[in-house]
Amino acid sequence: MSGIRVLEAGPRALLVELASGDDAEAFHAELLRRREAGELPAVREIVPGARTVLLDGVEDRTLAGRLRSWTVPPLSREAGEAVEIPVVYDGPDLADVADAWGVAVDEVSRIHARTEFRVAFCGFAPGFGYLTGLPGHLHVPRRATPRTRVPAGALALAGPYTGVYPRPSPGGWQLIGRMPEPGTLWDPAREPAALLGPGARVRFVPAGVHA
Amino acid sequence: MSPGLEVVRAGALTTVQDEGRAGWAHLGVPRAGALDGPARRLANRLVGNAPDAAVLETTLTGCAVRVTGTRPVLAVVGGAGCRVTVDGRPAPWGAPVRVPGGAVLEAGPAVHGLRGYLAFAGGLVPEPVLGSRSADLLSGLGPPVLREGDVLPLGRPGGAPCADTVPWPGVPAELVLPLHAGPRDDWFTEAALRTLTTAAYRVSERSNRIGLRMEGPSLARAREGELPSEGMVLGAVQVPPDGLPVVFLNDHPTTGGYPVVGVVAETALAGAAQAVPGTPVRFVRA
Numbered sequence: 001m002s003g004i005r006v007l008e009a010g011p012r013a014l015l016v017e018l019a020s021g022d023d024a025e026a027f028h029a030e031l032l033r034r035r036e037a038g039e040l041p042a043v044r045e046i047v048p049g050a051r052t053v054l055l056d057g058v059e060d061r062t063l064a065g066r067l068r069s070w071t072v073p074p075l076s077r078e079a080g081e082a083v084e085i086p087v088v089y090d091g092p093d094l095a096d097v098a099d100a101w102g103v104a105v106d107e108v109s110r111i112h113a114r115t116e117f118r119v120a121f122c123g124f125a126p127g128f129g130y131l132t133g134l135p136g137h138l139h140v141p142r143r144a145t146p147r148t149r150v151p152a153g154a155l156a157l158a159g160p161y162t163g164v165y166p167r168p169s170p171g172g173w174q175l176i177g178r179m180p181e182p183g184t185l186w187d188p189a190r191e192p193a194a195l196l197g198p199g200a201r202v203r204f205v206p207a208g209v210h211a
Numbered sequence: 212m213s214p215g216l217e218v219v220r221a222g223a224l225t226t227v228q229d230e231g232r233a234g235w236a237h238l239g240v241p242r243a244g245a246l247d248g249p250a251r252r253l254a255n256r257l258v259g260n261a262p263d264a265a266v267l268e269t270t271l272t273g274c275a276v277r278v279t280g281t282r283p284v285l286a287v288v289g290g291a292g293c294r295v296t297v298d299g300r301p302a303p304w305g306a307p308v309r310v311p312g313g314a315v316l317e318a319g320p321a322v323h324g325l326r327g328y329l330a331f332a333g334g335l336v337p338e339p340v341l342g343s344r345s346a347d348l349l350s351g352l353g354p355p356v357l358r359e360g361d362v363l364p365l366g367r368p369g370g371a372p373c374a375d376t377v378p379w380p381g382v383p384a385e386l387v388l389p390l391h392a393g394p395r396d397d398w399f400t401e402a403a404l405r406t407l408t409t410a411a412y413r414v415s416e417r418s419n420r421i422g423l424r425m426e427g428p429s430l431a432r433a434r435e436g437e438l439p440s441e442g443m444v445l446g447a448v449q450v451p452p453d454g455l456p457v458v459f460l461n462d463h464p465t466t467g468g469y470p471v472v473g474v475v476a477e478t479a480l481a482g483a484a485q486a487v488p489g490t491p492v493r494f495v496r497a
Contacts, residue, residue, distance in 0.1 A: 007394035010474030011497075013444045015394045021439075045236040047442030049466055054442025056236065122239040123440055123466030126350050130440070188340045188352065194238040 006064045013056040014064050021050055025120055026075040028053045029199060048121040048198045082201040087155050091175035100140045109206060117162060117202040127166040127186025129196035146172030153182030214365040215279045218357050219315050222274035225357040226346035227335050229265040235341055236465040243347035244461050246484030247326055250290035254330035257287040257307050259372040264334030265344040269327040273318035281312040285332040289379060291324030305379050307372055324382040324485035333366035348420050349462040386486045388475045389497035395470035403430035408494050416488035422457040423483050429454025440466045446475040458483060
């Protein structure tokens with residue numbers, strides 16, 4: 001993997017910047033693998049971002065130098081069981097997305113539902129995952145005017161990402177559908193609390209259709 | 212009746228805080244926790260609690276609570292300096308106070324500093340969420356902001372207090388924030404970086420538990436465009452499009468898309484927690 005930059009974020013955190021989102025996901029997977037194998041010095045947080053992975057609470061000052069020399073295998077998108085999210089494709093921006101994709105409206109759901117997604121990182125709200133998997137020509141811009149309220153469970157697109165809102169909030173993403181029971185996305189009493197944690201494989205299943 | 216507290220006067224913004232919920236940032240969960248960690252630990256020591264016990268954090272106007280049940284509760288009011296009373300009678304600030312069952316402990320408005328800490332023997336024990344009893348005002352996790360009439364349960368008192376008087380730090384007239392450069396200082400012009408460490412900033416009244424916002428000269432960027440979302444650390448100095456630095460405090464978002472010009476040393480953040488709006492701020496190289 002070429003182009004690893006290790007930046008300091010204060011005296012006890014390292015921000016590892018990769019050349020692409022795919023590389024960042026692969027690097028994050030490798031960090032988790034090494035932590036699991038006991039090969040990583042203690043860090044408090046491993047926080048993936050769009051092109052980065054933040055290591056916070058790093059006590060070992062030599063880690064930065066070693067990270068640069070890691071050999072990181074490419075991401076295996078097929079590894080692990082996929083989380084299936086039942087959705088209804090009836091969002092208010094479906095027609096706009098169909099226009100942007102250059103397809104008929106009912107084709108949007110078919111394309112989206114046969115895409116293999118992966119949670120690249122979380123943020124914005126507990127349990128909100130930024131899912132990658134749509135190819136570049138299907139990336140859509142945010143709405144020019146954000147909505148003041150997006151309902152919980154809204155299935156949305158922006159840039160390279162797909163996401164499902166775990167709770168009502170303002171939002172500027174394009175809404176293509178909804179998850180009828182969004183309560184399962186985030187439950188702090190459950191282990192794991194987030195249904196869509198970083199690295200999880202995800203498939204959207206049109207409600208009423210069984211895989 | 213089990214020991215607890217009934218909120219008589221909630222104050223401007225009073226929350227339950229402990230050490231916070233570290234280890235969940237990858238799920239988008241802020242760390243939360245008391246903004247003035249040393250004050251919270253001192254207050255806990257004075258009532259014989261473990262240092263990580265949950266306390267009340269008040270904002271500017273203090274609060275008042277009644278001890279429910281018949282047994283007395285050992286309590287301390289520390290952090291921001293204020294008048295302390297028990298059923299209206301003056302009581303010491305910053306030292307343990309025995310509050311009889313049914314009596315009201317009041318922390319008055321802050322006379323210096325901003326955030327008061329009220330610790331009670333046994334600690335506050337609302338239901339923990341992800342291992343912490345802290346209220347997180349960004350994402351709404353943990354116990355809600357206190358309202359009049361709320362009842363909060365107290366735990367069983369532990370050992371004897373290990374001190375009955377401790378030195379509390381004063382609140383300096385000026386907030387000096389030692390700054391480690393990066394990770395995105397290269398997004399700013401040389402002039403902006405000089406401005407940051409030489410100009411006089413002031414604490415904005417738009418500051419909150421998420422961030423200490425600055426008033427003063429805005430910082431010009433050396434490059435345009437958006438930064439792809441990346442992980443944020445406590446103390447990060449994020450610069451949104453208006454160019455005015457924001458120092459991230461405990462309820463900060465775990466990822467963000469504005470460049471971080473530097474990171475304030477964690478030891479300086481207790482002082483930041485006590486800086487009232489208008490306080491002069493100086494960033495110095497760490």
